[in-house]
Amino acid sequence: MTDSAPGPAPRIAVVGSLNMDLVLQVARAPEAGETVLADGLHLVPGGKGGNQAVACARQGASVHLFGRLGDDGYGRTLRAALKADGIDHTGVQTDLGTTTGVAAITVEATGQNRIVVVPGANGRFVLDASALDGALHGAAGLVLQFEIPLPEVLAAAERAHAADCPVVLNPSPIQPLPETLWPLLHTLVVNEVEAAALAGVAVDTPQDAAAAAQALRGRGPAQVVVTLGAAGAVAADADGCRHHPGMSVRAVDTTAAGDTFLGALAVALARGESLDAGVRHGIRAAALCVTQHGAQPSIPTRAAVAQSPQPPDWIAL
Numbered sequence: 001m002t003d004s005a006p007g008p009a010p011r012i013a014v015v016g017s018l019n020m021d022l023v024l025q026v027a028r029a030p031e032a033g034e035t036v037l038a039d040g041l042h043l044v045p046g047g048k049g050g051n052q053a054v055a056c057a058r059q060g061a062s063v064h065l066f067g068r069l070g071d072d073g074y075g076r077t078l079r080a081a082l083k084a085d086g087i088d089h090t091g092v093q094t095d096l097g098t099t100t101g102v103a104a105i106t107v108e109a110t111g112q113n114r115i116v117v118v119p120g121a122n123g124r125f126v127l128d129a130s131a132l133d134g135a136l137h138g139a140a141g142l143v144l145q146f147e148i149p150l151p152e153v154l155a156a157a158e159r160a161h162a163a164d165c166p167v168v169l170n171p172s173p174i175q176p177l178p179e180t181l182w183p184l185l186h187t188l189v190v191n192e193v194e195a196a197a198l199a200g201v202a203v204d205t206p207q208d209a210a211a212a213a214q215a216l217r218g219r220g221p222a223q224v225v226v227t228l229g230a231a232g233a234v235a236a237d238a239d240g241c242r243h244h245p246g247m248s249v250r251a252v253d254t255t256a257a258g259d260t261f262l263g264a265l266a267v268a269l270a271r272g273e274s275l276d277a278g279v280r281h282g283i284r285a286a287a288l289c290v291t292q293h294g295a296q297p298s299i300p301t302r303a304a305v306a307q308s309p310q311p312p313d314w315i316a317l
């Protein structure tokens with residue numbers, strides 16, 4: 001990527017979830033049947049759709065988000081946060097019949113998290129196909145995840161495919177993909193657990209990730225990225241597989257690291273950069289994200305990423 005000459009802002013549409021994150025900072029997460037005391041409770045804007053939209057916006061994209069909030073205080077706070085990031089939220093519906101999505105998150109001293117999501121309004125999201133068609137016109141990418149109903153994800157991917165707009169999917173929380181979704185995907189981004197679940201193989205090493213990525217490419221996506229946490233990521237396309245090593249940082253909270261990676265990658269691809277440039281950019285952005293607390297507050301800007309150290313060179317697999 002070129003840090004100093006970003007060019008015109010690419011347009012990206014995001015369809016996905018919005019949650020208020022209730023973050024409990026704990027020394028360690030409780031075992032089954034155990035009670036532990038938290039150091040505090042923080043309310044933080046989150047949700048995979050919202051986080052990925054914010055990540056794209058902070059990397060310089062013009063973002064149009066489609067989602068659903070409840071008619072409550074959390075919903076109003078989340079909408080205000082989107083507005084503050086310059087995101088077009090006219091596609092974010094307000095549901096008068098239910099509450100805004102909530103995620104209960106424990107974050108341990110190591111930065112490791114555990115997340116339980118109550119979908120609320122996200123579970124009642126219904127795609128406005130003509131509004132999405134408008135957003136897809138001239139867009140360089142559509143970003144999707146799995147925290148809204150699967151039929152709506154599939155419908156959005158179908159509209160993007162028909163509009164010749166590349167679809168970037170992060171199938172999290174993981175569930176089997178409908179057979180008809182695979183051929184609509186341009187880029188699939190999964191972590192090691194999701195890669196293992198989809199490919200049906202163990203993913204413990206970069207070599208395992210490469211094998212899983214190639215198997216998944218065989219189902220439709222032109223390119224597959226398997227993120228490996230602190231160990232970086234594996235990128236797979238028609239040219240083969242490369243391991244991009246991770247960066248050494250002191251993690252305080254890994255929440256939204258995957259969303260930050262995806263947003264940075266999606267914007268790089270939307271700017272016409274290579275898959276490897278996009279993965280490097282994603283690794284740099286995610287490395288900054290884990291050094292800060294919370295979901296959306298920890299997502300870095302393009303300027304912050306440009307000032308951060310470069311990751312190590314990739315290794316062909």
Ligand code: RIB
Nearest residue numbers: 019046047048103256295
């Ligand atoms: O990916 C992190 C996000 O997962 C959190 O913000 C939480 O809301 C859940 O959706």
